[in-house]
Amino acid sequence: MTTALTRRGRVAALVGLVAAVSAVVAGGRALDAVVLPVAIALAAGYVQVSRVDVPAVRHVTPPDGFVGETRDVRLEFGSGATGDGGGAGSRSFLADVRPRVDEGLDGPTAPIRASVGTEPVSYPVTYRRRGERTLGPIDLTVTDVFGLFEREMVVDETAAVTVYPPRDPIPARFRRALHAVDAVDVSREREEFDRLREYTRGDAVRDVHWATTAKRDEIVVKEFAAETARNRASIAGGTDVSGGDEVAGFGTGDGEAGDRSPDAAAADELARATVSLALALLDDGVPVDVRLPAGGVSASPGGRGRREVLELAARTGPGAVAGDDADVTIVAGASDARFRTGDRSVEFATLRREATEDGAARGGSDSDPPDEATDRREVTPS
Structure with missing residues (x-):
């Protein structure tokens, strides 16, 4: 979480330091030309990166699927992730986004450069092993617009997908x-009631249990003992x-x-x-x-x-x-x-x-x- 100079920032700081020494030796003539712009850029970059808070994030998870399938995961940062319309996480910033994924998944191998909080970040994930798999947490490397400072942070937000085993034909x-x-x-006699169940294609309208259907968000039908055994x-x-x-x-x-x-x-x-x-x-x-x-x-x-x-x-x-x-x-x-x-x-x-x-x-x-x-x-x- 500590703000540190990047390689570019270290080079800029070194150039500024050399220019400052040269300005002193030359009587200040190089001060306005080099030293002040470098100092302003370093100060602005430090303030920009150090003021960034850990953003809110929401995983828009792909559907569950079978081993071998590849799906897209979308990350929504800032106010769009919480729906509160603001807050500390609503400020946008530049960052390299590195999502972590479970060992049963294949995720991105390179960081994704993005303007966090401005637009969603998407990345592909391939299902490799069956089971309930975890997406996240998310590692962020925050940088300023000049690339002079960086700061590491972790967004400890996860989501889950279920990976189904592969399916083969049966003769x-x-x-x-x-x-x-x-x-x-x-027997096809309809005498002994057995249970209620969810409607499936082909069920007769006469079997719909209207009283239960009215209480639920799905159609419920009656099933009889002879049909249950069949x-x-x-x-x-x-x-x-x-x-x-x-x-x-x-x-x-x-x-x-x-x-x-x-x-x-x-x-x-x-x-x-x-x-x-x-x-x-x-x-x-x-x-x-x-x-x-x-x-x-x-x-x-x-x-x-x-x-x-x-x-x-x-x-x-x-x-x-x-x-x-x-x-x-x-x-x-x-x-x-x-x-x-x-x-x-x-x-x-x-x-x-x-x-x-x-x-x-x-x-x-x-x-x-x-x-x-x-x-x-x-x-x-x-």
Whole structure:
């Protein structure tokens, strides 16, 4: 926080000092030409930099997204950050802005020169590792207009974004086998009320629960017992390693352990496999119940259900499988995961390869990567 001379300032001060000595030797003739302008510039620069207060700042955070995506973060300084129309942080000044980002993110590598308080500062950030990631604090190097003085300060303001694990294709035959049996001989009688839930596309108007809808900001529909049991798939996941000091979110989710512990690598594989299967089933219109070491969700097709699954997978860590009664049990190691259905077991890598080969044989429809742009539209709140 101490105001100090820059390299340019030291040169200017040295020139002024030499000029002052020369002026004394020459009888003062160089005083007005060199010494006074340098002295005025140094004095003005010092006052300008020393009077700067730590500004208010607000992160305009980008939407949550998948590993590998790049988004723009905007920083609003001064009165625009607080909305109070003034205050100490409303004075503009020149500074080099260096935002800090979490180790799971890639931020700017060079400082951003900006007039702080005059206009927002934007910078790109790339999502590298799943989990809840932190943006900030922000380092500022304040300078005067002549670049003679500088002052370091830290704006201790942070924001968070959630990075979702990557998603891979799952072959259609595997997905259909999970819910085909449940779709047979299920009663469609509408006799026993089960619960209220959020409206999803395709729900009948007669099922809208108008009294509850009037009290909320969303449409609520009635669900009956026969409909609740229909076409629902359950997924339980865990890792085959335990313990360790790593926390959820470490690792890129690309199957490479790198410097991660086996626990962290297995948790990343678990998250990736779970998201791939659960979102594929939701795309098929099949509700899913997901249980992971971090908790569980019951998700229905639609943006809200997808978001619940993604957020759970983003924060899960290593741990044992919860229960053995799920339709699919996912057990992840440090380099891959296995799907168990009944007495069958298949590697996640095998399913990815099968989906790619099936897509290539059909002209690329299944071999293309999942449409994450569509995923973003569906999981981003309106």
